[in-house]
Amino acid sequence: MDEPRSATRRRGRRPAGEDTRGALLAAARVEFAERGFEGATVRRIADRAGVDAAMVNHWFGGKEQLFTAALELPIDPDALLAQVLPGDPEELGARIVRTFVEVWDATGGGAMVALIRSIAGHEEAARMMREFVSRVIIGRVVEVVAPDRPELRAALCGSQIIGLGVIRFVVRVEPLASADTETVVATIAPTLQRYLTGELG
């Protein structure tokens, strides 16, 4: 990847390369914590970091990817949505569970432990996660299946997904900690599916 020389020359305050990336991440955490995902702007994050706004696209690809990187989620939202959204809406729960388990398993659960520690210990991380659950990932997933009570359904999905992560990777309760992906999908997907498209009671 090219070094963002134009920005550093323009402002003369930051060295090029990884330092720009790091400055953007630090600025993003402050901006997202203060204004939430929707309220934050790429321009203001770049200003806080002392670089040109084009550097956000250069280093991250856009606001969502910067948000994900700032939260240290092992997920690219666009890649995740491209994986789970296409296909039978009645199988959406299974695709969501499978994708999360595969993404988490790929990091040995370390990313999940870091995420839980972060949201339990820092209000700003909890707020960022709240935005992420409500609007970015699940909000868009729920929009696709277009049910009633979309916000409640999104929160319910979030509760089962994050609880699975805690039990499988943080507390490591057997047999769920060692269960293969298909066992996890078979047992938990019906829960997600009911929260997405079923009768809520």
Place this chain on the structure above:
Amino acid sequence: MDEPRSATRRRGRRPAGEDTRGALLAAARVEFAERGFEGATVRRIADRAGVDAAMVNHWFGGKEQLFTAALELPIDPDALLAQVLPGDPEELGARIVRTFVEVWDATGGGAMVALIRSIAGHEEAARMMREFVSRVIIGRVVEVVAPDRPELRAALCGSQIIGLGVIRFVVRVEPLASADTETVVATIAPTLQRYLTGELG
């Protein structure tokens, strides 16, 4: 409550009262972390604390209550089981969800935040929680309804319960964060009920 003078006189190493209680809690955390709930003994915890084993009953009522206090759970296991176990087994999921929400709500969610922070940050707390989920609370609940695959069912129940706690109290995703107890019960109890007595898939 009486001060446990006999113990302090006997060993001459601890002042009476709250310090004995604190020493027992500290010793219990070490013992439970090293040996798990089943392997830990009241006698060894008392020895570590430098007090008589009778002090465990005096201050906590027994091993389970000492375990709960050491984990800083806002739950007395016996009181919880007495509340959820009696009644129609097909309504057990609803009773569990209602009880957890009422217990957590009573502390404003603060106990849940402390618990999550603790299990994410300390392996010993995670291990204690693992024992608690697997054996004490859910193990005994699942035994009552006597299904197949009891350990998997217990872990699944744990995942939905702890995920509800994280979303409602730690990340605070609306509308689940502010939903009244009956809304939470109506939406989440069917999940617990399937995990307890239903077809797992």
